[in-house]
Amino acid sequence: MSNALLSASTLPYELPDFAAFSDDAYLPAFEAGMQEQLAEISAVTANPDPADFANTIAALERSGQALARVSAVFFNLVMSHATEAVQAIEQQIGPRLAAHQDGIFQDQTLFERVGSVPETDLDEEERRLLAEYRRRFLRAGAGLDDAGKARMRELNTRLSELGTAFSQKLLADTNASALEVDDAAELDGLSPDDIAAAAAAARDAGSGAKYLLSLILPTPQPALARLTDRRTRQRLFEASANRGFRDNEHGTLGIAAEMAALRAERAALLGYGSHAEYAVEDQTAPSLGAVREMLARLVPPAVRNAETEAGKLRAAAAGDGIKDLQPWDWAYYSEQVRREEYSVDLEALRPWFELERVLNDGVFYAANRLYGITFTERRDLAGYHPDVRVWEVRNEDGSALGLFLGDYFARDTKSGGAWMNELVSQSRLLDRRPVVVNNLNISKPADGEPVLLSFDEVVTAFHEFGHALHGLFSDVGYPLFSGTAVPRDFVEYPSQVNEMWMLWPEVAAHFARHYQTGEPLPQETLDRIRAASLWGEGFRTAEYLGATLLDLAWHSLPPAETVTDPAAFEKEALTRAGIDPALVPPRYRTGYFKHIFAGGYSAAYYSYIWSEVLDADTVQWFTENGGLTRANGEAFRSKLLSRGYAADPLESFRELRGRNADITALLARRGLA
Structure with missing residues (x-):
């Protein structure tokens, strides 16, 4: 029987034909894709000709296309629409994929062949690709003896199982912890639209309560800034902060502790003192010590x-x-102070932030002004869920660039937070243009009601679209270097830069208009928002640093040390680092820190503020050079966004800025100078 997942899509830009996929097709497609790639690898190792770039490295880049297709589709669903069937498949396939990767990168014959590829007559991208493959083989354990390789495979398989379990238990606990409310008086402070949405959420979830406040991933919940009933605020905060900590079927603390111990053991196998040392070696930061030095400088102020x-x-x-x-x-009285001292009520701004205007007249408009690109909604193309929308993106000259998908609403099958995924990665080798998707978690309003965003949700929309631009503008030869496939402590940089356009005068005046009257948000209000930008920055920086330091504490454990009381470990680690969790809880606690236990950011959550050094300096560069201009957009696109990992990221920054990054702009932005 044919399997649509195994063939390249015939839709524009090879957009996956989601309507042709069924749940029972995924496992066979994964198995066939793995077998196909192993056969392709065998052809490389069996080649009697001397190893060269074309017959070894380029051949590796061409291998596994079917597996890459099914993986892109399936793991997007894992995050965006994890039905029970999808979760069951994930439990089975995760360990198999880990073993498959180990089989390739621990293949001694292949390792030796890659090592013998001559470096002469290669261009810059080819030399980088060859070096990257050699490095990945070593980091995967190719240099270990047979016993070491076997243990590495065991560790990777178990870590895959645990990461899946953490993610699925967290999703279940997040849904189970949504706050049930029966009396509308307990929701005083929320808008009528928000209360109607809470009533609709209760009906959709089959809750016995009249209202349901769903939880987003971080500790702070948006409603905390508006709820006047202190008891309701407490219940909502505790529902959020205790996820994963309860001793029930959704508990995640034991998983987190085991993962930290196994990662420490794996790092020791490869000769590192901790998983943090192993992880940071793969980043742009020069060392773990440099990361700690930066954090130590930021915590006290x-x-x-x-x-x-x-x-x-x-x-x-x-x-x-x-x-x-x-x-x-904290959030409730912080908003009171903001209103009284700065005459700014962020929650009252929602009527000026209607989703369609935010997208078309804000996010897309800024991209058009900077880069000349245009967006045409393709209603003839379908996504993986009815809520998903598809836009075709073209360059200023009308040439095709790629597809952008937007999935904006929360649902009980979707992970919390916001993110960007690539469904098709750009590559000249494979003649592919990019297909990227942004996910947000906006509460879906009752039928017929407008979709009004909070201030923070607008920031998030601009942020995630910065990731989308990084993927869309990719112009590299090889898939391994495509788009956002850059170090973790660099990947957040372009997205953070894109946030600046939200409050840029020309952009804000274009999209921030009242959804009923069309009146623009008054200039004096925008001025007050900018004047109030430092208010609350102490809390935001401290809660972020708390999560970062918690991440490093878990991943600086020495080998053979297992934490038996994760809650006590968390408290002690934060206190030792100078963060008072009773005053400022970390943005993520261990029980729901998905970034580091199921999201690829282990020992790398510091990357947001490391990237922000580059971001703040780049915002300064844009401002010094005239802001929202095509010339600036073209420079940022050509010198940085288009290069993926085909060039050294910090060298790309230096080419744009003319020098190394300066932390001064970041310190000023966060009030830490």
């Missing part, structure tokens, strides 16, 4: 700023008779 903010919040809370400021009070 961030905590001081947070303590100063807390003083103002205590004074505001005292007006309500509250003497003991708690974490569930």
Whole structure:
């Protein structure tokens, strides 16, 4: 029986033909794809001709196309639409794929053949690709003896199983922990649209309650800034902060502790002192010590700023008779202070942030002004869920660039947070243009109601589209270097830069218009938002640093040390690092820290602020050079966004900026100077 997953799609840009796929086709497609790639690898190792770039490295890049297709489709579903059937398949296929990768990168014959490829007569991208393959073989354990390789395979298989289990238990606990409310009075402070959406969520979930407040991934929940009922705020905060910590079928702490121990053992096999050392070697940061040095520089002023903010919040809370400021009070009174001191109420801005305007007149408009690209919605093309929309993207001269998919609404089969995936990666070798997708988790309103975004959701839309541009503009020869396939501590840089356009005067004036009257958001309001930008930065920086330091604590464990009390370990690690979790809880606690236990950011969550050094410096460059201009857009696209990993990322930055990055702009942005 033919399997549509195994053949290149005939749709434009090879957009996967989702309607042709059935759940029972995935496992056979994975098995066939793995067998096909193994046969292709065998042909490489059996080649009697001397190894060269074309018959070895380029051949490896061509191998596994069917497996890459099914993996891109399936693992997008794992994050975006993880039905019970998809979760069952993930449990089975994850360990097999880990073993498959080990089989390739621990193949001694292939390792030796790659090592014998001559470096003469290669261009820059080819030399980088050859070096990258050699490095990946070594990091996968190709240099170990047979016993070491066997143990490495065992570790990778178990880590794959645990990562899947963490993700699935977290999704289940996030759904189970959604806050049930029966009395609308307990939701005082939320807008009528939000209350209607909560009622619709309760109906859709089959809840016995009248209202349901779903949870997003980070610790802070948006409703905490608006709920006037302190008991409701407490219930919502505790529902969020206790995910994974309960001793039930959804508990994730034991998984996290085992994963940290296994990663430490794997690092030791390869000669590293910790998983953090192993992970940072793969990044742009020069060393783990350099990362720790930067964080140590940031923590004291961030905590001081947070303590100063807390003083103002205590004074505001005292007006309500509250003497003991708690974490569930922070967002609520922070918004009060923002309103009183800066005359800014971020939640009152929702009517000016309607989704269609945000997309077409904001996100797409800024990209058109900078890069000349245009967007045409393709209603004839379907995504993997009815909520998914498809746009064709073209260059200024009308030439084809790729497809952009948008999946904006939350659902109980979708992971929390926001992200970008590549369904088709650009490659000149394979003659492919990119197909990328952005996922957000906006609460879907009741039927007929407008989709009004929070301020933070608009920031997220611009951020994730920065990742999309990184994928769409990719112009590299080889798949391994395509788009966002760059080090973790560089991948967030382009997306963070793209956030700047949200409040750029020309862009904000174009999209921030009242959904009923069309009136623009007053300039004085935009000015006040900018003036208030440092308010709350102490809390935001401290909560981020708390998560970062927690990540490094878990992944700096020495081999053979297993944490028996993860909750106590978490508290001690944060306190030792100078973060008071009672004052500022980390953005992610261990139980729901999906980035590091099921998302590829282990020992790399620092990358957001490491990238922000480059981002803040680049924002300064745009501002110095005239801002939203085609010349600036073309320079950023050609010198950085288009290069993927085919060039050294920091060298690309230096070519754009004319020098190394300077941390001064970041310190000023976060009020840490």
